[in-house]
Amino acid sequence: MKTYRTHLMVCAGTGCVACGSLQLRERLAAELESRNLSDEVQLVITGCNGFCAEGPIVVVYPEGIFYKKLTPEDVPFLVEEHFLKGRPVQKFLYTAPSAKEKVPLMKDIPFFQHQVLRALRNRGLIDAENINEYIARDGYAALHKVLSSMKPEEVIEEVKLSGLRGRGGAGFPTGKKWEEGRRYTSFPKYVICNGDEGDPGAFMDRSVLEADPHAVLEGMVICGYATGSHQGYIYVRAEYPLAIHRLNIAIEQARNYGLLGHDIFGSGFDFNIGIYPGAGAFVCGESTALMYSLEGKRGMPRIKPPRSTEAGLWGQPTILNNVETFANVPSILLHGSSWFASMGTSGSKGTKVFALTGAVQNVGLIEVPMGTTLRKIVFDIGGGIPDKREYKAVQIGGPSGACLPAPLLDTEVDFDSLDEAGAMMGSGGLVVMNDMTCMVDTARFFTDFSVDESCGKCVPCRIGIKVMLNILHRIIRGEGKIEDIDHLEQLGQHIKDSSHCGLGKSAPNPVLSTIRYFREEYEAHIIDKRCPSLVCADLVKFQVIPEKCKMCGLCKKACPSEAVTWEKKTAAVIDLEKCIRCRSCIQACKFWAIE
Amino acid sequence: MTKLTLEDLKKIKEEVRSSTLLREGGFRAKITIHMGTCGIAAGARKLMTAVLKEVEEKKIQDVMVTTSGCAGLCSREPMATVEILGNPPVKYCDLNEEKIKEIFLQHVVNGEIVEAYALARGSESTY
Numbered sequence: 001m002k003t004y005r006t007h008l009m010v011c012a013g014t015g016c017v018a019c020g021s022l023q024l025r026e027r028l029a030a031e032l033e034s035r036n037l038s039d040e041v042q043l044v045i046t047g048c049n050g051f052c053a054e055g056p057i058v059v060v061y062p063e064g065i066f067y068k069k070l071t072p073e074d075v076p077f078l079v080e081e082h083f084l085k086g087r088p089v090q091k092f093l094y095t096a097p098s099a100k101e102k103v104p105l106m107k108d109i110p111f112f113q114h115q116v117l118r119a120l121r122n123r124g125l126i127d128a129e130n131i132n133e134y135i136a137r138d139g140y141a142a143l144h145k146v147l148s149s150m151k152p153e154e155v156i157e158e159v160k161l162s163g164l165r166g167r168g169g170a171g172f173p174t175g176k177k178w179e180e181g182r183r184y185t186s187f188p189k190y191v192i193c194n195g196d197e198g199d200p201g202a203f204m205d206r207s208v209l210e211a212d213p214h215a216v217l218e219g220m221v222i223c224g225y226a227t228g229s230h231q232g233y234i235y236v237r238a239e240y241p242l243a244i245h246r247l248n249i250a251i252e253q254a255r256n257y258g259l260l261g262h263d264i265f266g267s268g269f270d271f272n273i274g275i276y277p278g279a280g281a282f283v284c285g286e287s288t289a290l291m292y293s294l295e296g297k298r299g300m301p302r303i304k305p306p307r308s309t310e311a312g313l314w315g316q317p318t319i320l321n322n323v324e325t326f327a328n329v330p331s332i333l334l335h336g337s338s339w340f341a342s343m344g345t346s347g348s349k350g351t352k353v354f355a356l357t358g359a360v361q362n363v364g365l366i367e368v369p370m371g372t373t374l375r376k377i378v379f380d381i382g383g384g385i386p387d388k389r390e391y392k393a394v395q396i397g398g399p400s401g402a403c404l405p406a407p408l409l410d411t412e413v414d415f416d417s418l419d420e421a422g423a424m425m426g427s428g429g430l431v432v433m434n435d436m437t438c439m440v441d442t443a444r445f446f447t448d449f450s451v452d453e454s455c456g457k458c459v460p461c462r463i464g465i466k467v468m469l470n471i472l473h474r475i476i477r478g479e480g481k482i483e484d485i486d487h488l489e490q491l492g493q494h495i496k497d498s499s500h501c502g503l504g505k506s507a508p509n510p511v512l513s514t515i516r517y518f519r520e521e522y523e524a525h526i527i528d529k530r531c532p533s534l535v536c537a538d539l540v541k542f543q544v545i546p547e548k549c550k551m552c553g554l555c556k557k558a559c560p561s562e563a564v565t566w567e568k569k570t571a572a573v574i575d576l577e578k579c580i581r582c583r584s585c586i587q588a589c590k591f592w593a594i595e
Numbered sequence: 596m597t598k599l600t601l602e603d604l605k606k607i608k609e610e611v612r613s614s615t616l617l618r619e620g621g622f623r624a625k626i627t628i629h630m631g632t633c634g635i636a637a638g639a640r641k642l643m644t645a646v647l648k649e650v651e652e653k654k655i656q657d658v659m660v661t662t663s664g665c666a667g668l669c670s671r672e673p674m675a676t677v678e679i680l681g682n683p684p685v686k687y688c689d690l691n692e693e694k695i696k697e698i699f700l701q702h703v704v705n706g707e708i709v710e711a712y713a714l715a716r717g718s719e720s721t722y
Binding site for chain 2: 005009036064083085087125132138140144257259265
């Protein structure tokens with residue numbers, strides 16, 4: 001092997017690629033070449049580093065220096081200074097929002113400091129398109145251990161003892177599912193990896209697949225061995241081209257090494273994996289709908305039982321797990337169930353990956369131990385709320401989840417505590433909201449999403465959610481009645497109780513949770529005909545409050561239709577004739593001087 | 596390609612690991628080649644190549660090879676600094692490929708300072 005003195009880990013997750021990391025890589029390669037450094041400095045393309053807000057990201061080893069937001073124009077200077085002369089370039093380093101000084105080392109940046117990487121253990125450390133680098137980080141060692149020294153029952157027992165629960169959202173114990181899958185003796189059996197990640201603002205599975213595809217493959221083969229299956233499918237969204245590309249490469253490499261296919265490791269066990277790109281329907285994340293979609297039929301859920309473990313894909317026993325669940329499996333088998341169970345809470349073991357987005361400084365992908373508080377996630381890792389705004393709520397679990405207010409910030413995040421709070425883990429999307437967010441409007445947004453994505457098979461979901469949406473629209477227009485709140489609650493409860501699948505059962509959650517925690521906002525909309533966050537344009541007067549106006553003129557600059565009259569040292573005035581109610585002035589005003 | 600066995604797996608792991616270990620920290624020693632304009636002009640690049648060759652040939656895994664700017668004593672370039680974990684760094688000056696090789700084997704690998712080429716103990720430290 002060639003020895004290099006420095007390794008440049010260029011992030012090529014979808015986030016950084018969108019910010020131009022591939023052009024950056026090309027320029028780096030050219031510049032290193034022209035300086036004769038190509039033999040000393042190795043360029044490595046990695047999966048998502050996690051700190052997407054600061055992309056494109058380059059991490060330099062051995063020092064572990066973290067460069068952010070690099071452009072191709074920065075490259076010549078960077079190469080000369082750091083890689084030739086050994087001086088890390090200050091101006092490209094990360095500065096924490098609260099502090100002035102630069103933080104050169106990745107491990108010292110708070111965003112990374114509080115994270116514990118298990119499912120993402122290889123992110124940013126290996127070249128996702130090189131199986132050897134995965135093997136160097138103990139890749140496929142668990143598979144070998146399993147195939148050479150463990151009985152399938154022992155594998156299942158180990159997974160059961162670890163306390164691993166499905167990371168797709170519902171939290172079903174993985175070992176129990178495998179045990180059930182093994183019990184049925186009809187063949188062929190199938191293993192399916194669910195990569196149909198559809199929650200708005202969620203990108204955990206994509207990042208795992210992009211950064212460490214082999215971990216998922218290895219987990220699937222182990223599952224196949226434990227349950228007696230010889231064929232696996234990965235159902236992944238067609239909107240994830242990079243993930244599909246890397247999976248294809250990974251499968252090809254694993255086949256060449258004999259880690260997939262016939263007689264793996266000479267153990268006599270055969271396993272194959274195929275990829276199925278889904279066409280992008282939210283409901284296909286539901287396991288039975290996903291299997292119909294895989295069969296080439298319309299993706300609609302069916303009544304359970306029978307469970308998929310008994311009769312799933314093509315009516316055969318099928319074990320379906322989420323991407324992140326599979327990615328956790330190899331380390332459990334390698335390090336043992338007690339190692340895995342040593343972290344987390346009594347009911348939820350291990351770690352969880354979250355996609356942290358919304359009104360938070362550090363947007364990105366994080367992995368924390370189960371039981372970490374929301375406060376730690378939002379403020380320590382996320383760096384708090386930008387632009388001196390106030391925290392209002394965090395939306396967890398996507399359209400099936402809930403909005404949790406400030407008093408619940410100290411909730412320890414695990415499957416059970418979230419359930420108690422009326423939320424759910426979901427697949428792990430965390431959208432942070434500041435005081436500029438109207439909770440009624442948020443509920444409307446997610447309900448709208450559920451209406452769009454409802455497959456239409458059962459009445460409560462198809463019609464019930466639509467009725468809820470209509471009521472929300474009415475409230476937002478200022479035509480709400482006070483009894484609407486109770487009606488929404490009742491209707492929501494009915495839909496939860498009577499819907500057919502998980503989508504309908506959880507679709508009222510955004511409305512129910514916002515009523516539960518932000519009832520006063522609904523009342524303000526209905527009784528006072530006022531939107532406290534000034535989001536619902538029909539309820540905003542678009543008048544400047546002279547006492548609050550600091551006469552700064554920012555609203556005039558922001559107005560696209562010249563409706564604001566303002567001169568120095570006078571309060572602004574909005575001409576309602578010209579005003580198009582776009583809310584640009586409200587967003588620009590720092591003093592809440594427009595109502 | 597034929598099927599992988601455990602031995603193959605271990606072999607790949609060891610081979611690749613020696614090159615990726617760099618990303619995980621845990622170094623016993625650090626050797627810094629001073630690469631300011633003066634150092635480069637005096638032949639520091641040759642030192643770097645020689646050191647990397649040694650690292651590669653001897654399969655050394657716990658030594659960090661890095662560069663830094665001018666050490667301030669341009670007339671005595673090329674220079675290098677060797678730092679064994681827990682000991683003060685030692686600066687060497689007026690080097691060439693043979694000398695750096697000797698320093699690498701005697702000081703970095705065996706931990707004995709090569710006094711003949713040494714300039715001084717103590718240094719500015721890079722992170």
